Structure formats: C-alpha cells, structure tokens
Amino acid sequence: EVQLVESGGGLIQPGGSLRLSCAASGFTVSSNYMSWVRQAPGKGLEWVSVIYSGGSTYYADSVKGRFTISRDNSKNTLYLQMNSLRAEDTAVYYCARGVLYGPPFDPWGQGTLVTVSS
Amino acid sequence: AIWMTQSPSLLSASTGDRVTISCRMSQGISSYLAWYQQKPGKAPELLIYAASTLQSGVPSRFSGSGSGTDFTLTISCLQSEDFATYYCQQYYSFPWTFGQGTKVEIK
Numbered sequence: 001e002v003q004l005v006e007s008g009g010g011l012i013q014p015g016g017s018l019r020l021s022c023a024a025s026g027f028t029v030s031s032n033y034m035s036w037v038r039q040a041p042g043k044g045l046e047w048v049s050v051i052y053s054g055g056s057t058y059y060a061d062s063v064k065g066r067f068t069i070s071r072d073n074s075k076n077t078l079y080l081q082m083n084s085l086r087a088e089d090t091a092v093y094y095c096a097r098g099v100l101y102g103p104p105f106d107p108w109g110q111g112t113l114v115t116v117s118s
Numbered sequence: 119a120i121w122m123t124q125s126p127s128l129l130s131a132s133t134g135d136r137v138t139i140s141c142r143m144s145q146g147i148s149s150y151l152a153w154y155q156q157k158p159g160k161a162p163e164l165l166i167y168a169a170s171t172l173q174s175g176v177p178s179r180f181s182g183s184g185s186g187t188d189f190t191l192t193i194s195c196l197q198s199e200d201f202a203t204y205y206c207q208q209y210y211s212f213p214w215t216f217g218q219g220t221k222v223e224i225k
Binding site for chain 1: 119152154156161162163164167173205207209212213214215216217218219
C-alpha cells in the first residue's frame with residue numbers, strides 16, 4: 001500500500017527552525033517527484049515546494065530562501081527544513097507524491113501542524 | 119504567476135442534484151489541471167487530473183472537462199458523502215497554484 005506519514009510539527013517561536021519529515025512506504029521517493037503543500041487554519045491549500053527525481057527543486061515565493069526540500073533515499077524519506085519561521089507559516093503541512101505525466105498529488109499524508117507563535 | 123478563479127465559493131445542493139464547479143485561469147494551461155476533494159480534518163484526495171482523467175477508485179459520477187483557461191468539475195448525482203470542499207489546481211507552471219475552494223453544503 002502506498003502511504004505517506006508526516007512528522008516533526010509543533011509549536012515554535014518566530015525566527016526559529018523546524019524540520020518536517022515524510023516517511024514513504026509502498027513506493028520509492030527518489031523515483032517520483034515529491035511536494036509539500038500547506039493549509040493555514042480555516043484557509044485554502046498553498047503549494048510550498050517540490051523535488052524531482054533528478055534532484056531539481058522549486059519553491060513558492062513565500063518560502064524561497066527560508067525553506068529547503070530534500071530527501072534521504074536510504075530512508076525513503078522526504079524532508080522540509082524550515083528556517084526563519086514567521087507567524088504566517090502556521091499551517092498543516094502535507095507531503096504528497098507526484099507521477100511524471102500522471103497525477104500530481106496522490107496520495108497525500110495525514111499532515112503535521114506547525115504553529116509559529118511566541 | 120497564474121491566477122485562478124474558482125466559482126462558486128459556496129454551493130448549496132440536495133442529494134441527487136447535478137452540480138458543476140468552475141475554474142478559470144488567467145492564462146492557458148493546456149490540460150494541466152487537477153481536482154481534489156477535502157473533508158473536514160482530512161487530507162485532500164485527488165479526484166481528477168489532466169483535466170478529465172478520473173483517478174483510480176473515484177466514482178464515475180465525478181467528471182472533469184475543459185482545456186486552456188476554462189475547466190469544470192461535474193458531479194452527476196450528488197451523494198451524501200460528496201458534501202465537502204473542492205479545489206482545482208494547476209501544475210502547468212511554477213508556482214503551482216490552487217483555486218480558493220468550493221464548499222458543497224446540504225441545502
């Protein structure tokens with residue numbers, strides 16, 4: 001069964017750092033493209049970042065220069081390193097798999113909540 | 119960036135109704151459009167990609183159409199489990215963007 005499980009969320013002060021993890025099972029992370037999508041409380045969905053199988057990465061302007069997407073092929077795990085966190089980064093963060101020339105975000109993980117507050 | 123206008127934002131309907139949700143792009147995206155369903159407290163689920171390809175396991179009452187700048191999600195016969203929020207998403211160019219969402223509620 002294809003499954004994604006996020007972890008690493010929590011309460012963090014403005015300016016702090018946090019690393020989210022997304023453990024994959026049932027498929028190989030490095031053979032697909034993988035994304036992070038976030039959803040602020042009561043709001044819509046916002047794409048954050050993507051990493052392609054070849055290693056290319058892209059970011060939303062709102063996080064560029066502060067967030068870094070990466071993966072560990074040996075652990076079949078995706079990461080999101082978040083630095084210089086702001087209150088507006090407060091959201092549930094989801095990871096999702098994409099298939100080239102196929103579905104872009106499927107499946108999704110259950111999400112992990114990041115709260116940036118003093 | 120590509121701007122998306124999803125409408126309506128709220129749709130009141132009854133079980134058995136045929137409903138349509140629209141998504142309009144600020145520029146052409148070929149068929150690089152997906153539709154998702156999200157229920158409260160849950161992760162979104164993919165319904166349709168490439169504008170009209172039904173994801174495996176999704177009921178056939180869901181369908182998608184359109185290309186270029188105008189797209190539509192249709193639910194042919196609304197079921198109780200379909201009351202949820204729906205989002206369109208373009209993956210034609212970065213930054214990938216989502217529509218504002220359409221909440222389908224019970225009339």
